[in-house]
Amino acid sequence: MAEHKHNHTHSHEHTKEVSNRLARAIGHLQKVKHMVEAGEDCSEVLIQLAAVKSAINNTGKIILKDHMEHCIVHALEDGDIEMIEELNTAIDKFMK
Numbered sequence: 001m002a003e004h005k006h007n008h009t010h011s012h013e014h015t016k017e018v019s020n021r022l023a024r025a026i027g028h029l030q031k032v033k034h035m036v037e038a039g040e041d042c043s044e045v046l047i048q049l050a051a052v053k054s055a056i057n058n059t060g061k062i063i064l065k066d067h068m069e070h071c072i073v074h075a076l077e078d079g080d081i082e083m084i085e086e087l088n089t090a091i092d093k094f095m096k
Contacts (some may be wrong), residue, residue, distance in 0.1 A: 014066050018059055027056040060094055 032048045067087065075083035 013070070014062050018062055018066075021055065021059045021062070025052055025059065028052050028055065060075070064091070 001008075028048070029052050031053060035048060045079050046049060058076065072087060
């Protein structure tokens with residue numbers, strides 16, 4: 001995966017919040033894995049998986065908003081059209 005060098009720093013406002021949310025999602029996913037290994041009810045496993053997906057999607061929304069509010073604003077100021085294209089690609093992959 002090629003890394004694009006931007007003219008601005010990536011200081012994200014919500015880094016700690018995102019990190020905490022990811023840690024919780026990882027812990028929750030580990031619990032789901034243990035549920036499967038323990039042979040727990042499939043319906044309960046599916047409900048817990050839905051909660052994990054929701055947590056990850058909500059974390060992605062925070063990252064996307066942060067990216068748009070900071071990185072994309074700087075990219076537009078700098079005339080960095082390539083970064084807009086990268087964002088579109090990332091959104092397409094995230095929304096699959």
